[in-house]
Amino acid sequence: MTEKAVILISGGLDSTTVLAMASHKGLDCYGLSFDYGQRHATELDYALKNGRQWGLKDHLTMTLDMGAYGGSALTDKNIPVPEGDFSEGIPVTYVPARNTVFLAFALGYAEVIRARYIYIGVNAVDYSGYPDCRPEFIAAFQNMANTATRAGVEGDPIIVEAPLIHLTKAEIIRKGLALGVDYAQTVSCYQLDTSGDACGRCESCLIRQAAFSEVGVRDPTHYQA
């Protein structure tokens, strides 16, 4: 029997690459996305498009009101997204406990559909310094998941895979291009404008642009003029 995997997909560059990787492994892939009060719905449109391209068996989009407690530039429109000058430490775009929440739902979904794997596109090389993107977080979540679930207690735990965690952004893009990912259908910007164009100034845009430049391929993103 083909094994199942829950893939966390956001419409971003990383998670779309992970989706392509899991799909190429021949897993039956189930997408999980969140409408969590992020600044722009374009991400979710891309998540749906990519899900169709990569043949998801099912795709669940859950609505979460993380804006109820705010605390991040990505969920509270009163906190501006920083541009250009990136100070040390964890930036205000960090959404408290976001990956813990996302993985918690993935764990529940995986347990219900009896999936063996959860795939998440976290990366700890070219990233914004979020604590919940680091290998020690993924390892600790795995350990917790083993005790939290029926699957874990019964000795057949759900495995959290984070295949990009040690890659540079350029390596991720090379891998995705080799698998056929269409990066025009992905978004990295923290503050797309109303027409869906990227700002080109936030940390996420700058990391993306530098990586495409390193790979030597044109970044297909529409940037604001």
Add this chain to the structure above:
Amino acid sequence: MTEKAVILISGGLDSTTVLAMASHKGLDCYGLSFDYGQRHATELDYALKNGRQWGLKDHLTMTLDMGAYGGSALTDKNIPVPEGDFSEGIPVTYVPARNTVFLAFALGYAEVIRARYIYIGVNAVDYSGYPDCRPEFIAAFQNMANTATRAGVEGDPIIVEAPLIHLTKAEIIRKGLALGVDYAQTVSCYQLDTSGDACGRCESCLIRQAAFSEVGVRDPTHYQA
């Protein structure tokens, strides 16, 4: 400065007792409840009432569509709640990853309001055998939380308190009564009827009834005739 605590409150016997305990400690208490597709909204009404009684500084109720993936008698109305004959192992009332999801949101909320504590009323003595009510789960979640958050990375982690975990249900009730908890304003039944009366037959009702009997106090629950 008075320290803050996020209290997970469901309107049940355990979490209401925990709320009273945290309140008696002199903490500034912030309630967090979930409308997650459970069978009856009476639980949430009680959570709100208890929150007012115990002087919550704020009370957030988040709507979560855990029924989107179902998989439990508590979130999928097509799966009946067992009565009377309780077989070995984890029952169908187990909601996959429920406490992982609840604690994940509590972690985010605690981080945003800079709370030092999260209180959760899990209990591993008189309980239904859910994996995410056991001490090893709470310990593993704590370990994960330390790596997941800005607070953890900066060396001032949010502490998960589960003060009931080793108590019998009778001990919990004695403690609550001593603190002034009104157990008439709590619900344990997995399948209240439309008028809010408890069934008296599900595992949760039987555990509650046995405990009140052991304490020698009348159970104020309205049971179906």
